[in-house]
Amino acid sequence: xxxxxxxxxxxxxxxxxxxxxxxxxxxxxxxxxxxxxxxxxxxxxxxxxxxxxxxxxxxxxxxxxxxxxxxxxxxxxxxxxxxxxxxxxxxxxxxxxxxxxxxxxxxxxxxxxxxxxxxxxxxxxxxxxxxxxxxxxxxxxxxxxxxxxxxxxxxxxxxxxxxxxxxxxxxxxxxxxxxxxxxxxxxxxxxxxxxxxxxxxxxxxxxxxxxxxxxxxxxxxxxxxxxxxxxxxxxxxxxxxxxxxxxxxxxxxxxxxxxxxxxxxxxxxxxxxxxxxxxxxxxxxxxxxxxxxxxxxxxxxxxxxxxxxxxxxxxxxxxxxxxxxxxxxxxxxxxxxxxxxxxxxxxxxxxxxxxxxxxxxxxxxxxxxxxxxxxxxxxxxxxxxxxxxxxxxxxxxxxxxxxxxxxxxxxxxxxxxxxxxxxxxxxxxxxxxxxxxxxxxxxxxxxxxxxxxxxxxxxxxxxxxxxxxxxxxxxxxxxxxxxxxxxxxxxxxxxxxxxxxxxxxxxxxxxxxxxxxxxxxxxxxxxxxxxxxxxxxxxxxxxxxxxxxxxxxxxxxxxxxxxxxxxxxxxxxxxxxxxxxxxxxxxxxxxxxxxxxxxxxxxxxxxxxxxxxxxxxxxxxxxxxxxxxxxxxxxxxxxxxxxxxxxxxxxxxxxxxxxxxxxxxxxxxxxxxxxxxxxxxxxxxxxxxxxxxxxxxxxxxxxxxxxxxxxxxxxxxxxxxxxxxxxxxxxxxxxxxxxxxxxxxxxxxxxxxxxxxxxxxxxxxxxxxxxxxxxxxxxxxxxxxxxxxxxxxxxxxxxxxxxxxxxxxxxxxxxxxxxxxxxxxxxxxxxxxxxxxxxxxxxxxxxxxxxxxxxxxxxxxxxxxxxxxxxxxxxxxxxxxxxxxxxxxxxxxxxxxxxxxxxx
Amino acid sequence: xxxxxxxxxxxxxxxxxxxxxxxxxxxxxxxxxxxxxxxxxxxxxxxxxxxxxxxxxxxxxxxxxxxxx
Numbered sequence: 021x022x023x024x025x026x027x028x029x030x031x032x033x034x035x036x037x038x039x040x041x042x043x044x045x046x047x048x049x050x051x052x053x054x055x056x057x058x059x060x061x062x063x064x065x066x067x068x069x070x071x072x073x074x075x076x077x078x079x080x081x082x083x084x085x086x087x088x089x090x091x092x093x094x095x096x097x098x099x100x101x102x103x104x105x106x107x108x109x110x111x112x113x114x115x116x117x118x119x120x121x122x123x124x125x126x127x128x129x130x131x132x133x134x135x136x137x138x139x140x141x142x143x144x145x146x147x148x149x150x151x152x153x154x155x156x157x158x159x160x161x162x163x164x165x166x167x168x169x170x171x172x173x174x175x176x177x178x179x180x181x182x183x184x185x186x187x188x189x190x191x192x193x194x195x196x197x198x199x200x201x202x203x204x205x206x207x208x209x210x211x212x213x214x215x216x217x218x219x220x221x222x223x224x225x226x227x228x229x230x231x232x233x234x235x236x237x238x239x240x241x242x243x244x245x246x247x248x249x250x251x252x253x254x255x256x257x258x259x260x261x262x263x264x265x266x267x268x269x270x271x272x273x274x275x276x277x278x279x280x281x282x283x284x285x286x287x288x289x290x291x292x293x294x295x296x297x298x299x300x301x302x303x304x305x306x307x308x309x310x311x312x313x314x315x316x317x318x319x320x321x322x323x324x325x326x327x328x329x330x331x332x333x334x335x336x337x338x339x340x341x342x343x344x345x346x347x348x349x350x351x352x353x354x355x356x357x358x359x360x361x362x363x364x365x366x367x368x369x370x371x372x373x374x375x376x377x378x379x380x381x382x383x384x385x386x387x388x389x390x391x392x393x394x395x396x397x398x399x400x401x402x403x404x405x406x407x408x409x410x411x412x413x414x415x416x417x418x419x420x421x422x423x424x425x426x427x428x429x430x431x432x433x434x435x436x437x438x439x440x441x442x443x444x445x446x447x448x449x450x451x452x453x454x455x456x457x458x459x460x461x462x463x464x465x466x467x468x469x470x471x472x473x474x475x476x477x478x479x480x481x482x483x484x485x486x487x488x489x490x491x492x493x494x495x496x497x498x499x500x501x502x503x504x505x506x507x508x509x510x511x512x513x514x515x516x517x518x519x520x521x522x523x524x525x526x527x528x529x530x531x532x533x534x535x536x537x538x539x540x541x542x543x544x545x546x547x548x549x550x551x552x553x554x555x556x557x558x559x560x561x562x563x564x565x566x567x568x569x570x571x572x573x574x575x576x577x578x579x580x581x582x583x584x585x586x587x588x589x590x591x592x593x594x595x596x597x598x599x600x601x602x603x604x605x606x607x608x609x610x611x612x613x614x615x616x617x618x619x620x621x622x623x624x625x626x627x628x629x630x631x632x633x634x635x636x637x638x639x640x641x642x643x644x645x646x647x648x649x650x651x652x653x654x655x656x657x658x659x660x661x662x663x664x665x666x667x668x669x670x671x672x673x674x675x676x677x678x679x680x681x682x683x684x685x686x687x688x689x690x691x692x693x694x695x696x697x698x699x700x701x702x703x704x705x706x707x708x709x710x711x712x713x714x715x716x717x718x719x720x721x722x723x724x725x726x727x728x729x730x731x732x733x734x735x736x737x738x739x740x741x742x743x744x745x746x747x748x749x750x751x752x753x754x755x756x757x758x759x760x761x762x763x764x765x766x767x768x769x770x771x772x773x774x775x776x777x778x779x780x781x782x783x784x785x786x787x788x789x790x791x792x793x794x795x796x797x798x799x800x801x802x803x804x805x806x807x808x809x810x811x812x813x814x815x816x817x818x819x820x821x822x823x824x825x826x827x828x829x830x831x832x833x834x835x836x837x838x839x840x841x842x843x844x845x846x847x848x849x850x851x852x853x854x855x856x857x858x859x860x861x862x863x864x865x866x867x868x869x870x871x872x873x874x875x876x877x878x879x880x881x882x883x884x885x886x887x888x889x890x891x892x893x894x895x896x897x898x899x900x901x902x903x904x905x906x907x908x909x910x911x912x913x914x915x916x917x918x919x920x921x922x923x924x
Numbered sequence: 925x926x927x928x929x930x931x932x933x934x935x936x937x938x939x940x941x942x943x944x945x946x947x948x949x950x951x952x953x954x955x956x957x958x959x960x961x962x963x964x965x966x967x968x969x970x971x972x973x974x975x976x977x978x979x980x981x982x983x984x985x986x987x988x989x990x991x992x993x
Contacts, residue, residue: 818931818932818935819929819930819931819932819935820930823927823929823930826927827925827959827962828962828965828966830925831959831962831963831965831966831967832966832967832969832970832981833966833970834970834973834979834980834981835979835980835981836980836981837980837981837982837983839982839983840981840982840983840985840986842983843983843986843987843990844986847965847986847990848958851958851961852935852936852939853939855936855939855954855957855958856935856936856937856939856940856941856944857939857940857941859936859940859944860940860941860942860944863944864942869942869943869944869945870944870945870946870947870950871936871944871945871946871947871950871954872947872949872950873947873949873950873953875950876950876953876954876956876957877953879957880956880957880960883960885960895956895960896956899925899956899959899960899963900925900952900955900956900959901925901926904952904955904956905952907948907949907952908949908952908953920949
């Protein structure tokens with residue numbers, strides 16, 4: 021029967037039986053060995069069995085069991101292990117088997133084989149590598165030996181080999197089908213050689229081995245069918261699992277110890293396959309791929325991380341935007357540049373044209389022809405305007421030019437007109453004109469009323485002209501407003517403001533003054549870059565005062581000239597002298613006071629270092645101003661012919677006074693203004709001067725000083741006064757005797773100062789005053805002055821432009837147009853308002869009158885700058901300078917000192 | 925930032941309704957507040973400028989920030 025088929029089984033059994041007996045001593049001891057749970061169980065089972073077994077088969081069985089158990093427990097002893105599986109299988113199989121354990125040895129052997137198959141790892145370990153090719157025959161024989169000690173090895177080899185051979189074939193496919201005996205046998209024969217190779221293969225060997233073993237058994241023994249049936253009935257599974265439980269660990273250990281010895285390839289394979297089947301396959305199919313891939317990619321997160329993806333996308337997006345924007349921006353810039361160039365070209369053209377046209381009026385500078393020139397200029401201006409308008413562009417120059425081109429308006433009109441006229445007037449003074457015009461325009465734009473535009477224009481004209489064309493232009497200063505009062509044509513040669521023009525003192529004096537004035541003007545040319553109006557006013561004032569003095573002196577030209585020479589030196593003395601001229605009626609004092617007030621106002625508002633000493637003399641000027649007024653009145657009474665001059669002088673003086681007094685008190689302004697109204701039109705200049713003075717800086721004041729002393733001196737010491745005038749106005753004046761010389765320098769200075777501090781305020785007012793060369797200007801000037809004063813006080817910007825723009829540019833990190841400054845200013849204004857309000861509220865809530873750090877911190881929290889993630893200290897470190905940080909964040913220094921002291 | 929804000933304390937005191945004192949430490953904090961404000965303002969203006977496809981910040985950009993806050 022089975023002899024041919026299953027030699028191994030019988031041989032094994034026979035050998036076992038033969039060799040088993042002498043092994044009896046192992047029975048008791050071996051059974052108890054059970055480090056592994058399964059072993060214990062089995063050993064217990066075995067022991068239990070031993071107790072009852074009495075028949076030889078039983079004995080054999082028991083012995084086998086013990087050995088198996090021993091083998092299982094004792095890794096070092098392959099033999100017992102070998103037997104263990106047999107033993108284990110024995111009981112299990114016996115239990116599961118339908119047949120009694122005491123049945124034929126075939127059954128036993130079958131069980132053994134079955135157990136052996138599962139025990140492939142053990143087999144591996146046991147079988148030395150030197151048995152790579154146990155032939156079937158030999159294996160059978162050896163297996164018998166194995167059964168006892170090394171017989172296990174042999175046995176296992178056989179079985180293992182068989183199983184392995186078969187298992188290998190099955191590994192790939194992982195089938196759980198029953199094998200053909202023939203195939204099995206073939207494998208057995210052909211697999212021995214491959215046993216070693218397959219020994220290390222653990223996967224699916226077990227199953228195949230088990231299958232093969234079972235099949236082999238089944239084939240050769242009647243049990244085969246049963247075995248197969250049982251296999252199909254899950255026996256293998258259950259058996260396998262049991263084995264795996266025990267053997268898995270053992271097999272693993274074995275494998276670890278011996279890197280897959282070929283000795284027990286089958287067993288190892290068996291064990292491996294057994295557990296591999298259960299695990300590896302599943303793993304590989306299910307989790308391993310995912311795990312491995314994840315591990316490979318270092319992506320072990322439980323869920324995908326969208327951050328990386330989104331971040332990348334965002335970066336890309338931003339980059340795209342930037343690149344796109346950049347390209348677009350470039351295009352825009354190019355376009356703008358082109359437009360700018362075009363506009364610039366146009367402007368240049370216009371300017372050139374304006375200049376040319378300006379020549380015309382210059383030729384007719386004569387006041388007598390002023391009217392004509394004006395008309396002409398107007399025409400020209402209009403023409404220029406048209407041309408200019410064509411080339412409109414962003415540049416302010418255009419605006420300025422247009423303004424300049426505007427028809428001359430003696431009266432209130434667009435401030436721009438002033439600049440335009442200037443442009444026209446000034447031929448060669450393109451740059452200067454433009455510059456000045458720009459300044460004026462700038463001022464005018466910000467101003468509310470354009471009243472003094474005319475006067476301003478004149479002043480500007482006079483100034484600029486003097487500078488460039490000292491000798492020539494001065495004489496031919498064309499005053500847009502060429503006042504009718506121009507007394508002497510000769511005097512008109514020099515730049516004469518609307519007021520002073522008419523009052524040109526005298527040719528002689530004028531000439532001399534011109535010289536000195538020209539010199540001064542040259543010096544002052546630099547300063548003209550500033551407030552124009554104030555300068556004009558000053559000049560007017562000066563001129564007035566000068567005129568007055570001159571008139572009073574009735575041709576004190578020489579004196580004036582000499583005075584101009586002395587200028588600065590005598591300024592102070594003159595001031596003092598002027599103060600001496602106190603005995604004057606009050607009516608005089610009023611205008612004087614007004615003038616003084618004006619000057620004072622100017623000084624106060626625009627403290628400059630130019631005329632520090634002027635204050636003192638000015639203080640005394642009040643009285644002197646009165647004197648001046650008297651002088652004016654007297655002067656006016658003196659000569660009819662000089663009425664104009666006188667008036668102009670009065671105007672000048674009044675203006676001066678007003679300007680001087682303006683700073684002192686607004687009331688003074690009112691007074692002089694009222695008084696001025698009483699005066700003739702000549703007061704226009706005064707009003708202008710007043711307005712100018714209000715907004716002018718110390719330069720004005722300086723001029724005023726000169727004027728003031730001149731005023732009081734009018735009645736008396738004209739010489740000294742004259743001297744004072746020029747001295748004060750030395751840098752600026754010296755064109756038309758007192759009038760022109762005084763006016764221009766003051767005007768220039770005023771202009772300069774004006775622009776710097778409050779371009780938005782004073783210019784408008786001044787220009788308005790100047791423009792209105794009528795009595796209206798006088799009253800208007802007063803309220804304007806008052807307004808100016810108020811404005812100036814409230815118009816203070818919170819942050820200086822330089823600082824604000826610097827910081828904004830730094831934070832913006834992109835180009836910032838300079839036209840953002842006004843908007844920024846507005847915003848900062850509101851910001852500071854609200855900031856102060858909030859902080860005050862917080863402090864008040866804490867019943868404090870001091871804004872504390874915690875108040876500001878609370879504010880920051882409310883605004884969201886400080887939160888849980890961003891503490892205050894971080895912001896402090898980031899934005900503040902070291903000296904500030906040192907205040908806020910305590911720093912520990914040596915000596916157990918902390919700065920600043922932490923107050924708790 | 926590297927420069928002091930000239931007259932910051934004065935302006936705050938001027939704009940405060942009642943009498944108020946300011947410590948030097950809180951003065952530094954006030955500077956911090958203004959810097960932060962300007963920073964965010966500039967940033968917002970910059971984004972608006974970019975929306976207009978312009979690399980230069982102009983006044984209308986800043987005004988938009990103020991209106992569309």
